[in-house]
Amino acid sequence: MLRGLYNWTLSLARSPHALLALAIVAFIESSFFPIPPDVLMIPMIIARPSRAFVIAGVATVASVLGGIFGYYIGFALMESVGQPILDFYGKGEYFAEFALRYNEWGAWAVLVAGVTPFPYKVITIASGVTQLSFPVFIIASIMARALRFFLVAVLLWKFGEPIRDFVEKRLGLVFIVFCVLLIGGFAVLGAL
Secondary structure: OOOHHHHHHHHOOOOOOHHHHHHHHHHHHOOOOOOOHHHHHHHHHHHOHHHHHHHHHHHHHHHHHHOOOHHHHHHHHHHHHHHHHHHHOEEEEEEHHHHHHHHHHHHHHHHHHHHHHOOHHHHHHHHOOOOHHHHHHHHHHHHHHHHHHHHHHHHHHHHHHHHHHHHHHHHHHHHHHHHHHHHHHHHHHHOO
């Protein structure tokens, strides 16, 4: 099923309405869709590098708007919509324990999930369920999604096809290491 969704999403990158398709995929990926917008962004940017930053901007705005919808799912629709989505991603049982500690680290969770391969949709829903401060959620989402999508755009704009393998396979790991170092640095500073 996921392979079929992946192939369908990739075919959208070649359509005349690719930018609209990217906006839709970025929006729904932030709340429930399993395929990340990078699948569309990468071939779109490689095909038209001059539009790399427009493409990243569309992905960022649509993703943050989708994150707001995910927040709404958690805030208002947890029982009927949110719980089945979390169960689908195998996060249902873990979620109750997670929600207890969430607001203490909520902004960091949004930042980390927004740039790493961790499902951002789980964090958007968690933010709504735990009623993380909405302005904090928005600011962290904008920073995280812009960092992720514009970094991909810059790498593809600058290096093109040769960097594609790195972006598709290793960029998530680079983001995870970056987040661990960033949070670790703040923890060390806080301990001093």
